[in-house]
Amino acid sequence: DQQVKQNSPSLSVQEGRISILNCDYTNSMFDYFLWYKKYPAEGPTFLISISSIKDKNEDGRFTVFLNKSAKHLSLHIVPSQPGDSAVYFCAASPQTGANNLFFGTGTRLTVIP
Amino acid sequence: DAGITQSPRHKVTETGTPVTLRCHQTENHRYMYWYRQDPGHGLRLIHYSYGVKDTDKGEVSDGYSVSRSKTEDFLLTLESATSSQTSVYFCAIMGQGKGSYEQYFGPGTRLTVT
Numbered sequence: 001d002q003q004v005k006q007n008s009p010s011l012s013v014q015e016g017r018i019s020i021l022n023c024d025y026t027n028s029m030f031d032y033f034l035w036y037k038k039y040p041a042e043g044p045t046f047l048i049s050i051s052s053i054k055d056k057n058e059d060g061r062f063t064v065f066l067n068k069s070a071k072h073l074s075l076h077i078v079p080s081q082p083g084d085s086a087v088y089f090c091a092a093s094p095q096t097g098a099n100n101l102f103f104g105t106g107t108r109l110t111v112i113p
Numbered sequence: 114d115a116g117i118t119q120s121p122r123h124k125v126t127e128t129g130t131p132v133t134l135r136c137h138q139t140e141n142h143r144y145m146y147w148y149r150q151d152p153g154h155g156l157r158l159i160h161y162s163y164g165v166k167d168t169d170k171g172e173v174s175d176g177y178s179v180s181r182s183k184t185e186d187f188l189l190t191l192e193s194a195t196s197s198q199t200s201v202y203f204c205a206i207m208g209q210g211k212g213s214y215e216q217y218f219g220p221g222t223r224l225t226v227t
Contacts, residue, residue, distance in 0.1 A: 004155075032214050043117075043203050043218030044156070089155055099144070099207060099214045100171060103155035 003027045004092050006104035014112050019077040021107050023090030026071065030092035034101070035064060035075045038087045047088075048075070080111045116140045117219035119204050125225045132191040134222050136204030144207035145187040146171075146216060147179065149200040156203065162187055194226045 005024045013019045021035075031052035036044035050057040050064045050073070057064050063076045077084055090104040116139035126132050136145060144163055148156040148171075158171030160179040168179050176198060180188045191198055201223050205216040 006155075034215060036218075041221075043205075043220050046215045046217060049215055091156075093214055099216075100146070100158050100161060101156075101216055102172075103148075103157070105153060105155045 001026075002105070003030075004090055004102050004104040006088075006090055006107050008107050009105070010108045010110070012110045012112060013080045015082055016079045019075075019080045019084065019109055019111070021075040021077075021088050021090075021109065023073045023075075023104055024071055025073075025092050025102075027092070027094070027102070028071070029094045030102070032093040032099070033064070033066060033073050034091045034093070035062075036089045036091060036103075037084075038089060038106070044089060077109075080109075082111045082113050085109055085111045117204060117206060117217065119202075119219040119222050121222060122220065123223045125227060126194050127227055128195060129193050132194050132224065132226075134189045134202055134204075134224070136187045136189070136219060138185050138187075138206050140206070140209075141184055142206035142209060143184075145181065146205040146207075147177075147187065147189045148203045148205065148218075149173065150203060150221075151200050159189065159202075191224075194224075196226050198224065199226045200224060 034049040035047040038044045066073045087106045089106045091101040093099045118137045120135045146161040147159040150156045157173045162168045162181040178190045204219040208215045
């Protein structure tokens with residue numbers, strides 16, 4: 001059963017506008033959340049993370065928002081650039097033991113020049 | 114760059130043959146992981162290691178074994194490959210910064226079982 005869900009397989013956005021990628025999770029033991037970006041034929045690249053003690057974390061153009069009560073997180077990219085076109089994976093960890101990650105199925109973002 | 118390499122990068126093998134994939138890291142990370150990526154499933158954990166000779170199962174461990182005899186190398190073995198094991202395999206390490214739980218991934222191995 002998928003514990004981390006990304007319900008939008010794809011998203012298209014105009015260059016310069018905001019991209020919003022969404023993620024939902026079901027396991028209340030998750031308390032650390034991450035976003036990865038993946039280009040074809042490469043490994044996933046870590047983008048940004050957030051601990052459950054926060055509701056927002058920002059790094060340059062990337063901001064992650066966490067709503068624990070709704071078990072929902074989102075990644076905002078502002079402004080979107082063509083180089084942001086990739087598959088984005090949401091991941092969650094219970095932050096215990098080996099901190100195994102549970103991944104969503106990914107959202108393919110296309111930024112149109 | 115987390116200093117992770119994977120070999121081979123591509124492999125085609127026949128059903129029933131044994132296959133070993135290698136992950137090598139250069140930065141003395143304690144935790145190492147093997148994932149597989151399949152359409153509709155994202156990445157799923159196969160096995161992980163928390164030290165030399167210390168390994169444990171992940172979500173999809175059936176048909177796979179691992180070994181870690183040195184800190185820098187983590188091997189994934191398919192004892193008798195099946196077509197369902199056709200996938201892209203990623204190795205990862207966990208960052209060692211204080212409060213850091215991020216995992217960093219290698220470039221992947223594309224395995225095709227015919």
